[in-house]
Amino acid sequence: MQIYLPIAELSVNLFFLVGIGGAVGFLSGLFGVGGGFLLTPLLIFSGVPTAVAVASVTGQVVAASTSGALSHYRRGGIDLHLAMYLVLSGVLGAFGGVATFAVLRDAGQLDLFISLGFLILLGFVGILMLQEAVRALLKHRQGIVVRERLPNQHSWIHGLPWRVRFKKSRLYISVLPVLAIGLFIGFVGSLLGIGGGFIMVPALVYLLRVPGNVVIGTSLAQVVAMMSATTILHAVQSQSVDILLAFCLMVGGVAGAQFGAAAGKNLRGEQLRGLLALLILAVAIRFGLSLVLAPADPFSMAVTR
Amino acid sequence: MTRLLALFAVLLSFALPAQAQRLISGVSNDTVQITSSFDGERLTFFGTIAPEAGATEQTVSGPFQVVIVVLGPTQDRVAREKTNNFGIWLNTEQVEFRRFPSYFHVLSNKRLLEISDIATLNANYILPESYAMAPNPAGFMKTLNFGRELIRLMSEDGLFGVQETGVQFMSDTFYTAQLTLPSSAPPGPYIAQTYLFKNGELIARKSEGFAVRKIDFERFLAQSATQYPLLYGIACVILALFTGWLGGVIFKR
Numbered sequence: 351m352q353i354y355l356p357i358a359e360l361s362v363n364l365f366f367l368v369g370i371g372g373a374v375g376f377l378s379g380l381f382g383v384g385g386g387f388l389l390t391p392l393l394i395f396s397g398v399p400t401a402v403a404v405a406s407v408t409g410q411v412v413a414a415s416t417s418g419a420l421s422h423y424r425r426g427g428i429d430l431h432l433a434m435y436l437v438l439s440g441v442l443g444a445f446g447g448v449a450t451f452a453v454l455r456d457a458g459q460l461d462l463f464i465s466l467g468f469l470i471l472l473g474f475v476g477i478l479m480l481q482e483a484v485r486a487l488l489k490h491r492q493g494i495v496v497r498e499r500l501p502n503q504h505s506w507i508h509g510l511p512w513r514v515r516f517k518k519s520r521l522y523i524s525v526l527p528v529l530a531i532g533l534f535i536g537f538v539g540s541l542l543g544i545g546g547g548f549i550m551v552p553a554l555v556y557l558l559r560v561p562g563n564v565v566i567g568t569s570l571a572q573v574v575a576m577m578s579a580t581t582i583l584h585a586v587q588s589q590s591v592d593i594l595l596a597f598c599l600m601v602g603g604v605a606g607a608q609f610g611a612a613a614g615k616n617l618r619g620e621q622l623r624g625l626l627a628l629l630i631l632a633v634a635i636r637f638g639l640s641l642v643l644a645p646a647d648p649f650s651m652a653v654t655r
Numbered sequence: 656m657t658r659l660l661a662l663f664a665v666l667l668s669f670a671l672p673a674q675a676q677r678l679i680s681g682v683s684n685d686t687v688q689i690t691s692s693f694d695g696e697r698l699t700f701f702g703t704i705a706p707e708a709g710a711t712e713q714t715v716s717g718p719f720q721v722v723i724v725v726l727g728p729t730q731d732r733v734a735r736e737k738t739n740n741f742g743i744w745l746n747t748e749q750v751e752f753r754r755f756p757s758y759f760h761v762l763s764n765k766r767l768l769e770i771s772d773i774a775t776l777n778a779n780y781i782l783p784e785s786y787a788m789a790p791n792p793a794g795f796m797k798t799l800n801f802g803r804e805l806i807r808l809m810s811e812d813g814l815f816g817v818q819e820t821g822v823q824f825m826s827d828t829f830y831t832a833q834l835t836l837p838s839s840a841p842p843g844p845y846i847a848q849t850y851l852f853k854n855g856e857l858i859a860r861k862s863e864g865f866a867v868r869k870i871d872f873e874r875f876l877a878q879s880a881t882q883y884p885l886l887y888g889i890a891c892v893i894l895a896l897f898t899g900w901l902g903g904v905i906f907k908r
Contacts (some may be wrong), residue, residue: 351692352692354691359842360839361838409892412896416896416899416903421842541893557691581891584884586884589880591888591891593887608902610771648737649735650734650808651734654733
């Protein structure tokens with residue numbers, strides 16, 4: 351069954367859209383990430399214009415993260431004070447990201463920068479995660495009990511000025527690294543059409559030492575708020591949000607995420623992280639190859655007006 | 656005096672091909688409606704060749720050749736070329752084509768080059784390559800090269816095409832042609848130009864218009880996105896929040 355997408359101006363199989371939404375939703379439920387980093391590339395590779403793919407997935411990420419954020423909120427797993435700082439700087443970063451997006455699109459270099467962005471970001475994060483997961487797995491096999499990182503370990507980050515007390519996270523830290531993380535994720539997320547949960551969580555854990563019980567909830571709350579703002583910015587700036595495309599992906603994604611979350615209970619944390627790392631690396635390699643290998647067709651076209 | 660002569664010459668040139676034929680033509684749809692299940696649409700062009708009103712001869716004699724050019728709304732398009740720079744493939748060269756047809760299909764009953772000569776075909780923009788030769792600040796050779804690639808890319812998407820058996824003559828003077836408009840055909844005003852050739856000469860032409868437009872819900876969405884982008888964006892967010900919340904409720908997460 352074909353469905354005509356009014357903004358992308360092409361007709362796509364409805365089951366294909368809901369299907370990839372569901373498949374990515376399953377993985378996002380399994381690994382506890384938004385899934386934007388998989389969905390945007392999948393749409394681009396299946397022929398949806400890059401600008402429409404990025405902007406529409408932004409809307410999908412909001413839906414995918416909402417139910418998780420709500421359940422964490424009910425459990426009290428969100429540090430709203432910390433999330434507020436992250437969102438404020440994140441929205442600022444998103445303004446920069448959406449503006450950069452428009453400049454790159456007009457210059458014909460959007461695809462290049464999106465490929466490069468995915469390659470660098472996913473390659474970097476994927477390798478770090480894989481290292482960590484392999485180390486944990488090896489230790490587990492040797493029977494050593496893995497100790498969580500100590501939350502009271504201090505680094506240079508804790509010596510910065512303008513300290514603020516975050517009660518729920520039991521932190522008394524400078525706002526500068528908090529704002530920097532928000533700004534970076536806002537910029538990258540709006541440029542690449544990803545929520546950035548897979549960068550946010552490690553950043554909160556390793557850089558700010560946010561305790562485990564509020565990390566996921568705070569990150570999800572930040573993704574919902576920031577990606578909502580980004581969706582509106584994309585709608586106003588580039589007018590490339592396809593609400594029908596986003597909705598098909600949402601329906602598949604929200605349903606798939608439930609099954610993924612159920613399946614995830616059968617796997618151990620470090621196994622999940624190892625698998626996620628491999629997935630992230632696979633996407634990074636796919637983008638890397640598209641930059642290095644000779645393209646099947648060196649010519650491409652775009653409508654400028 | 657020279658102006659008068661020039662005017663006379665122009666009038667003469669109009670009068671010279673004093674052909675006794677005219678084209679009567681039509682198209683099956685005057686609008687093609689894009690709905691949410693739009694998956695392309697089949698159009699039929701038809702027409703007949705009749706003696707000119709007031710002509711002394713009551714019959715027309717062929718053989719005639721008919722060429723139908725279907726043109727979509729114009730857009731500004733760029734063709735870009737990737738080159739290898741230090742191991743990385745980048746878009747480096749590009750040529751912009753202003754007012755380029757977003758859709759172009761030629762239907763004829765015979766090979767185009769057997770119908771008329773290249774100069775006539777190009778002058779009337781009947782060949783796809785005619786668009787690659789249009790004046791462009793990028794220079795003739797570069798424009799030709801990139802224009803051909805652009806036409807190739809658009810042909811691969813079904814937006815450009817030549818069907819040299821697309822027109823059928825049902826009798827000596829009555830013809831029909833069918834064209835399937837793909838779902839990727841951009842919305843807007845379309846023109847179908849019908850050219851009548853005899854012995855390699857263009858003896859009559861006629862044009863019909865039809866519109867491809869989004870209707871109902873599709874039209875509403877596309878209009879909201881461009882006219883009320885802020886509200887549209889907010890609606891997207893509300894829809895996303897609602898879907899996410901509903902998913903959580905249904906599956907009791």
